[in-house]
Amino acid sequence: METGGTSSSGEGFLSRMALNDNKAGMEGLDRDKINKIIMKFSKGSRFYENEMKKEQQVNQRIERMMLQKAHITEQQLSKAQTQVENMTFDLERVRDLSRVIVHVDMDAFYAAVETRDCPDLKDKPMAVGSMSMLTTSNYHARKFGVRAAMPGFIAKKLCPNLVIVPTNFDKYRAVSAEVQEIFADYDPHFLPMSLDEAYLDISEHLEQRRVWPEALRTHLEEQGDGLQETVEGLSPVLFEDSPSSSSCPFLQDAPGGGAGGDVMVFGTCAEEAVREMRFRIEQKTSLTASAGIAPNMMLAKVCSDKNKPNGQYRLPSNRQAVMVFIQDLPVRKVSGIGNVTEKMLGALGITSCIHLGQEMALLALLFSETAWHHFLEISLGLGSTHIERDGERKSMSTERTFGEMVALEEQFSLCRQLCQDLAQDLQKEALRGKTVTLKLKNVNFEVKTRAWTLPCAVATSDELFAVAKDLLKTEIDNVSPQPLRLRLMGNLNLPSLTATKPKQTQTPIQKNPNTSAETHFTMSALTAPDNMTHAPTASSTEAHVSTSLYWSTEPGTDSLTCPVCFREVNTTDLTVFNRHVDQCLSGVPMEHNIHTDTELERGSSVCEEEVEKEREGEIEKEIAEGERRREEGLMEKGRDPLSRCMLDSLGLRLDSSAGDNKGLLLYETSTTNISLNAVGLNPGSSQSDPRIRPLSPGGPRPMTTPKVESHDPREPALTCPVCQVTQDTDNLTLFNRHVDLCLNQEVLHELEGLASVDCTTHNATPAAHKGQCFI
């Protein structure tokens, strides 16, 4: 038997997929019937399979917990009981019942806004969202089991007449702003939780209100668009069965109120103040709100759900009333207890808050300290009494879901786009962040996050992409030879400061997120200053020193010494400096960045002089040609090459001479100046179907490669362009890995000329260190 909002029918229903009716307007539904439909159309899908996996994990957690419970001794229990009692005593001592906290929640907000603007919808089951996902539904739809967070196509099965209206956040934001203006009159420091929800502390307002003359508590009811009409006509159509719509509080309770009255006078108590607030919201927006009034935020939130929609509930501010209220409250109703916690508590026989109190000693032994402290507070009806707007934002992110994406260039291009979007958002709030996290969800709904913390905070698109693309590349390599089949990509930046200038740390961080044991260098062994650190490596194919060096500054200095060219770079901007180092290591100018970054130009001018002008011209010519072809539409849809910036960052070049093999990329390892072809550029194609022809070894390697030809599977001989040894394989992935390792060896040898290299973390075999070839 499942607890709370989910059910099990004994057919192996996943509790996490079954109908969650823990929402107003969903009482008394035929859950079994609804669940059967949900399962019928979910079963067998990748989403379902993943949910099943997650459910199993939760079940295992529960099994472990039960095992742990079986080993608890009386002595342990008694000790824990003492601990709980002490804690309870401490909490009771500071219980604060003096505040009047209000939680206001707009009723089916998005759906109500859409219905208001399109009255045709008022009698129809409708939801806001898309066939993929619904954000909310009206109360007609809820009768069919249609609710928020349900995919539209399932909702359509439950309710074939369902009207799905696309979201219009600009509109909701505008309405929300109107509502918030009213909130501010009651608590200027109110805490908005989302567009449709807020906490207010009206204690001060009530103090003032006590002595307010009636005139200040009088509000005009606008005829035609006012309460009378909304109660019987427009907005509350969503809430015909509302506990309060049948006995409109405004009309009946408010002094001076009455059917058709023009003037509404409200009282001075908390209920009257909240009633007034809701009245004003409705007058201004034609939308209804529900509210809960209680001595703390936790209780206020529960109370606002009590008489939803279009109602309010006040819990008296005394301990006894609070304890009575809490007794029968299902744990799932408490904010912070979700599906998993509910299930775990249910396994212990805990379904309501009274059980929580009774089993606290056991919970103290089975859950973490944070968790059981939270449970104890809930069981005592305690919650926060201070509404504080979080001054400081903790993180900022952006993510996107899409159809299956396999093509590398699409993945990197999207990554770039996300970085641009995030950079824009960061810059809007003048924030910078030190940790860049890449979030990936594959087609099986498995989510992975990969993070990298930088020595200094970053904010620009280029800076973010420099890290994100490495993280992405690492993941692509990790699943190789399989392609990375994505359905979501996100980019998260954790701001650590709000300053407009980058913060420069004095203590370098030296970590390598590359869990795939790919080749990388431990830079500490180089004869470089101690403050040189190693950033995330890209892949073994990227001559790892490229884009991988980060530097921290010494306080008081305004220049840095390049560890490669040993010249002073006149900058303290680490990004600029690291680009300089990248350039020196690669021996290739980062022409695009240089042209757009004057500081970089200054900082790297010394190294630039050493770069062959001819090659610069050649590169520029190639890119110009690539762009020309792009503009001319020669690139077929879906075969659009990587952006210039992306190509740069990856060390990739477009082969404009590829003819029919458009989409071919040339990989250029900057140190060795070797060109290899990369694969999988056509959408739909994958890395498992590459076309490769190794280049002829020796001599200066060309920037462009001859037209690629398919490799004949009957002809296994592939010759490594680096070591020139023929490899006994026709597996192109293996062959490419071999080339990677050889390339890295070349880099190593080059660096050995500058400094000693610590190869302890280099994943190559001893043979590789000797420059020999292997697969």
Next chain:
DNA sequence: GGGGGAAGGACCA
């Protein structure tokens, strides 16, 4: 052993 970063997950609207 403690601190801190990385990764994953729960939960919320």
Next chain:
DNA sequence: TTCCTGGTCCTTCCCCC
């Protein structure tokens, strides 16, 4: 055919000092 987005907090694991 199709299961979101953006944010916070917590837990666990692991590495380093």
